[in-house]
Amino acid sequence: MRPGEPSRTAYGAAAHRAVHQELEGGRIFRDPLAWRILGADRETVLARAREADRPWLRQFIAVRHRFAEDRLAAAVERGTRQVVVLGAGLDTFAYRNPYAGVVVFEVDFPATGAWKAERLGEAGIPVPEGTAFVGCDFEREDFRERLVAAGFEAGRPAYFLWLGVVPYLSREAVETTLGRIGGLPGAEVVLDYAAPTAGLSRRDRATRAAFERRVAALGEPLTGSWSPEDMAGILRRAGFDQVEDLGRAEIMERLLDLPADTPGGGGHVVHARASLSPG
Structure with missing residues (x-):
């Protein structure tokens, strides 16, 4: 992040969500507000997407949202009534939230x-009652304090969507954030992370390297990767006792109905739940 500027990768992720609605018909993840909040010329964005030819990244972004919102639906069924979108960017869940209360x-x-806020106003997307924005720098501030000041009830279960953020944070910030989430009773989180490139094909390693160069040029470089074992350890130490981690093979087979060895980079999506009585 450049001081005083909005996230450029947040715009890129929003563009991928919008293009997915068009080029894949929203097959993986439906977002009826994706184009409206983007506020860009549709044909220009589509032309750039076709020229870049990065369907794997677009599909992964769609997958992580579908995975997160599927697990959110289950959390609501269990009684969760607080949702926190960490690193919200142009995420639209709050504006199409189907869950009363x-x-x-x-x-x-x-x-x-x-x-x-400017984009929402220009697009004519109303902000539903019960939606709050909380400004915070994850590297330097305690987001829980900011949440409580905004009306968050720390003693009640909450569901955290933390998508497209972990790869850009320091290890210390990731561990601290997960510790703060895991310290809340009944908290759940869905996040995505980049696995090491050692186990990837030459093609996938080249694709990752190209992506790293692009985001670094935007002033938002990737900061590292985690093995599934490493991430599981971080989550356990943070207080999560149930962890579901999907790597490429599981994503391809379970969410995309494709062969497990289909090329697709090293992204993982994780769902973790903490005990109702942490610590």
Whole structure:
């Protein structure tokens, strides 16, 4: 993040969600607000997507949202009524929230939040009652304090969507954030992370390297990768006692109905639940 500027990778992720609605017909993840909140010329965005030819990234972004919102539906069934979108960017869940009585807190850098507010106003997307934006710098501030000040009830279960953020944070910030989430009773989180490239094919390693160069040029470099074992250890130490981690093979077979060895990079999606009585 460049000081005072909204996240450029947040815009890129939003563009991928919108293009997915068109080029794949929203087959993996439906987002009826994706194009409206993007606020860009549809044909220009589609032309750039076709020229870039990165369907694997677009599909992974769609997969992580579908996975997160599927697990969210189950959490709501269990009684969760608080949703926190960490690093909200141009995420639209709060504005198409189908669950009566569920409140949504969006947490992000103040500059990104201000940019999103402008986009919502220009697109004519109303902000539902029970939605709050919380400005926070994950590397330097305790987002839980900011949440409580905004009306979050720390003693009640909450579901955290933390998508497209972990790969850009320091290890310390990731561990601290997960510790703060895992310290809440009955908390759940869905996140995505990049696995090491050692187990990837030459083609997938080249694809990852190209992606790393692009985001670094935007001023938002990737900061590292985690093995599934490493991430599981971090989650356990943070207080999560149930962890579901899907790598490429599981994503391809279970969510995309494709062969397990289909090329697709090293992205993982994880769902973790903490005990109702942590610590």
